[in-house]
Amino acid sequence: MEQRAFEGEIEYIQVMDETGNVDQSLFPKDLDDQKILEMYKYMLFARANDAKTLSLQRQGRAVTYAPLLGEEATQIGSAYAMRKQDIFVPNFRQHGVFLMRGLPLEWMYLYWRGYEEQLPKDVNGEAIIVPVATQMPHAVGMAYAQTYKKKDAVVIVYVGDGGTSEGDFYEALNFAGVWKVPLVVIIENNQWAISLPRGKQSAAKTLAQKAFAAGIGGVQVDGNDVIAVYKATKDAIDKAKTGPTVVECVTYRLGMHTTADDPTKYRPDAEVEIWERRDPLARVKAYLVRKGLWNDQMEKETSEQQSKEIDDAVERAEQFKEDPRSIFTNVYSFVPQTLQDELDDAEKNNFWQEGGK
């Protein structure tokens, strides 16, 4: 006897093409032009904030930074689909998601200056996670907790193309599949894991198909199409009660991996130029301009207003007085006795001469 034991297909979705034309048959019913305009403004904001943080780093006003340039649609589209109660778990590049979740800008600047102060609770997200893919098992645990506590919340976790090769990724997907937890895995496939190209990362044709091994559904979308990303994330959140989904967003890192990296050393300019023509912002702008909802004057005014917000936040961040006590108080949600003892000791011995209150 011979019969087919498994069948699976990965769909690729693009709703808005590179020139801003929309495939009406795929257009999400709950989306309208005002919402697209709103997403576009967030994408602009994310890009402006990105350029500023990079500039701050080069001046020594931030320690390090991982730019998001080129990945705005993947981040804003997915974040826009989240509901207030949903929890998101980033890796280290989701500044656009943080923006949409209402994280005060100065928190980001402080973070990149080395101050890991407690994340405001209403952001409903995890702090930035640098070790590759370690956020994956955390996210599955958090999603399991939502089911266990009978809460109507979905966990949305981000992982890069490089992260999908890690053991943590497979282990997490396996648990997620077995437990059918309310989880959405966004693979932000930006083609480069530092200097390792996607082609050398995995022999799998899509990264989304890795979901099959764990008995999970997967989909691949044009990660530079904010509507496709929104749609896929929204659909995944809607059916999260029945189990997890993997959404692979095919995008491109136009900038460096982090500020310690020089991509010109390992990838050809010609490749970057191809992706520059697929700019996630340009197509939305073309769409909005064609609809008469946007023009260069509006873009200029919006950019000026966003620059001012950014500058004010930089100013606030630079006024920040650090509290060395946070070394002890910002480890757990409460301060255990052992840490309290150390804190008392430090205060008694005047461990910090300056900056302490």
Add this chain to the structure above:
Amino acid sequence: MKTLKFVDIGEGITEGRVQKWLVKDGDAVKEDQPIVQIETDKAVVNLPSPINGKVRIGAKENTTVKVGDVIAYVGEDSELSSIKEEAAAPQAVQQKQPVKEEKVAETQAQREIVATPAVRHLARQLGIDLSKVTGTGPEGRVLENDVKSFAGGQPQGVKQVPKFSELLEESHEGEVERVPLSQTRKAIARNMEASLAIPSAAHMDLVDATHLYDIVKKEKANAEKLGVKLTFLPFIIKAVVEALKENPRFNSSYDHDRQEVILKKYYNIGLAAEAPDGLKVVVIKGADRKGIIEIAKDIQTLHERIKDQTITLEEMRDSTFTITNIGSLGGGFLSVPIINPPEVAILGVHLIRDMPIVDEGQVKVGKVLPISLVFDHRVVDGAEAVTFGNAVIKYLEDPEFLEILG
């Protein structure tokens, strides 16, 4: 006014090199506008201006900056003009400082010493008081070289290990003699040391010089009528020039700092020549535009000038590729010459001897010219060396090519 300092922009960077200024001193710049390109061992990065204003350049192009060094000031004209005074002020004060009580002067001087920990360490090792060393770095910073040259002037303060030469004189007193190097010899030594820094490899081959030998023999009499002594060398030079045109990387220089190869589109062939006071390299300029007789004349003139020591510096400069004719010295089979920096390769040509040549299964007696090519392996690889060597051989064995020249 704001100061743009060089910071650790890449997780563990300690220094960088100012590669290029994107604006000029005094230019108006905007906040976040890239103003200077810095190269670190990790990346080339653009540093932006911290504010709107005018730029005062603090670190020039091609200088090395350490983390914390000022790269630029940005601000109003009035603020920038005050920098100059501030920078000039400490020097003026130092000059005027009365040296009444040495102790007071010393402590004050100590407070003004700017030096990196490495320099301080070196000074301690050499037992040098840094306050006595004049710094030549930015804002009077004491550099490693300042300490070293200061130490050079005061050898008594430096703990010295006896050198081999001293030990030799001690154990063989009266049996050794010290001869100072001539200026030429010193230059040779310098050049040879520079050459040692080139990672080189050698390629050797044999040329069937039978045709070449015949041509030279045949044309010798004609040349003599023109007052020229014809040798093999002009033919070899022409063959080399043609091979260089086909393999341009052998006619280049390696720019280590910029990680570039400078290809030269002119062909000045250096010839190593033995002079009374040591090795010299005379140069046949524009060898690609000269005929055999002209080159032969050049060689003759240059050699005469070497002999009567009227050779000018100009006649020994600017070679792009050097040939050393070991054969003319009257012996040897094959040698490994040393590259003449900043060139990329050198060709050794050796004594032409009657040797057995196997041609279509028959052994016959032919004229064999051994050649050796030493090349800078950073710029070219073995495969390219063989291609170049084969090109030289191709021309030297080609009767038609030689006839045209002859």
